[in-house]
Amino acid sequence: MTQGGGRIIRAADPEYPLLLRELPDMPEELYIRGTLPDLARPALAIVGTRRLTAYGKEWTERITNDLAQADMLIISGMARGIDAIGHRAALLHNVPTIAVLGTGCDDESIFPQEHLPLTHEIIENGGCLISEYPPGTHGSKMTFPERNRIIAGLTLGTLVTEAPVGSGALITAEFALDYNREVFTIPHPLGNWSGEGCNNLLHDGAHLVRSAQDIFDVLRLEINKDKKTIKGTNETETKILAALSHEPLHVDALILATGLSSRDLATALSLLELRGAVKNVGEMKFALH
Numbered sequence: 001m002t003q004g005g006g007r008i009i010r011a012a013d014p015e016y017p018l019l020l021r022e023l024p025d026m027p028e029e030l031y032i033r034g035t036l037p038d039l040a041r042p043a044l045a046i047v048g049t050r051r052l053t054a055y056g057k058e059w060t061e062r063i064t065n066d067l068a069q070a071d072m073l074i075i076s077g078m079a080r081g082i083d084a085i086g087h088r089a090a091l092l093h094n095v096p097t098i099a100v101l102g103t104g105c106d107d108e109s110i111f112p113q114e115h116l117p118l119t120h121e122i123i124e125n126g127g128c129l130i131s132e133y134p135p136g137t138h139g140s141k142m143t144f145p146e147r148n149r150i151i152a153g154l155t156l157g158t159l160v161t162e163a164p165v166g167s168g169a170l171i172t173a174e175f176a177l178d179y180n181r182e183v184f185t186i187p188h189p190l191g192n193w194s195g196e197g198c199n200n201l202l203h204d205g206a207h208l209v210r211s212a213q214d215i216f217d218v219l220r221l222e223i224n225k226d227k228k229t230i231k232g233t234n235e236t237e238t239k240i241l242a243a244l245s246h247e248p249l250h251v252d253a254l255i256l257a258t259g260l261s262s263r264d265l266a267t268a269l270s271l272l273e274l275r276g277a278v279k280n281v282g283e284m285k286f287a288l289h
Contacts, residue, residue, distance in 0.1 A: 005135025006033030006105040023153045023179060027132035030150075033105040034128030037096040042221055043073035045151045045158040045176070047169040048082025053194050056082065056162030059186050061276050063161065064089035065289045066212035071095055072221075075154050077102070077147060078115055078129075082161055082169070087118060092277055096127035100151045102144035106135040130154075148172040156219055157182030159209065163197035170197050173206070182218055184209045236260060236268045237277075241288070244278060248285035 009015050010029045017039050020026050046064055048056060064086050068074060074090040076083040078099040090097035099122055103109040110116050119129055130150065133143060145168060152158050152175035160183070163169040173183050183206040188195020202208055207218050215221075232238030236258075243249070243257040255265055269286060272278040279289045 006031040006129065006131070008032075009036075017154055019155070020150065020153050023149065025149060026153070027150065029132065031105050031131045031134065032128050033130075034123035035096070035126050036128050036130075037073055037098065037126065039073070039154065041071070041073050042219065043075055043098075043155045044215065045155040045172060046074055046076045046082065046086030047148075047151065047158060047160055047172045048162040049164060049167050049169060049194060050079055050081035050083075051164075051194065052081040052085075052162050053192075055188070055192075056186075056194060057085065060085045060161040061089065061289075063159070063186070063209065063212050063215075065092070065276055067215070068093035068095045069288075070212065070216070073098070075100065075151055077144075077151055077172075078110075078119065079168075080112060080115075084115065084118065087122060089276070090127070091121055091125050092275060094125065096125060097122055098127055098154065099129050100147050100154070101129055101131040101133070102147040103131065103139045104133050104135040104137040105129040105131050109136060109138055111139045144168060145171050149175045152176040152181060153179055155181060157184055157215070159184040159186075159215065160198055160201060160206075161186050162188070162194055164194050165196045165200065167197050170201070173201060182207060184215055184218070236264055237272060240265070240268055240272065241277065244286060244288050246288050248281045248287045251284045251286065254286065 008029050008031055060082050068089045074086045075098045076086040078101060087097050103111050110119055148171045152172050158173050158176040160169050160173050176183050185198040185201045185206045186209050188198050232241050239258040243254055273280060276289050278286050281287055
């Protein structure tokens with residue numbers, strides 16, 4: 001087996017995900033690289049276009065950050081664009097995430113290769129890579145659509161945040177419907193090509209999502225929204241995140257709470273804002289995203 005290709009679990013193994021056992025086309029074996037999280041916890045698929053717009057990026061970040069903040073397990077496909085936002089939101093909030101691949105799990109087969117560091121972060125953070133393909137398998141026009149059924153099958157529902165007509169994300173939504181799982185989507189302005197697939201889903205009966213709370217309501221989940229799981233990369237960031245909440249706080253109060261200089265605080269806040277951990281709400285006030 002290629003180094004880093006993962007271990008095999010088979011359909012008869014106790015560890016095999018229960019939700020996947022319900023699928024008529026379940027994979028007979030899975031390669032797992034990393035730690036398979038407890039799939040008894042609520043899990044949601046986050047999928048969408050690789051060619052995301054500013055609108056799609058903003059709303060995907062808002063909702064996925066709230067989902068991860070609430071400790072929901074996020075599952076996606078490691079693609080560019082929307083998928084990567086979902087995985088990174090989980091990492092930011094120290095929540096395990098699962099990447100389902102259309103390639104082998106070994107480093108040489110990962111696609112896109114630019115996401116190789118992201119796959120390592122997922123593994124280091126207690127999550128895993130999953131594939132039905134052995135090490136050394138490179139992606140094809142067949143393997144990526146096939147893996148979408150596993151993304152849909154592992155979850156209670158699928159959220160499509162931005163997708164044009166013909167997007168592969170819509171294939172995942174179709175699988176979710178076939179498996180009697182919930183389908184959620186975000187509305188887009190009429191005439192916006194990048195969101196036509198989402199609007200079509202709404203027309204066909206998908207749940208409209210304005211915030212993460214809409215998802216919690218449909219799935220009947222009781223969520224602790226005050227849970228703080230965001231990770232700081234150093235002591236300065238950790239102090240800031242510990243002092244912040246979802247209620248806006250003025251920078252002067254932050255200086256008093258953290259004991260940081262105004263320069264160090266401003267630098268750290270800028271970096272945290274870029275990572276989507278905090279948001280500037282104006283008037284020199286900041287809050288957790």
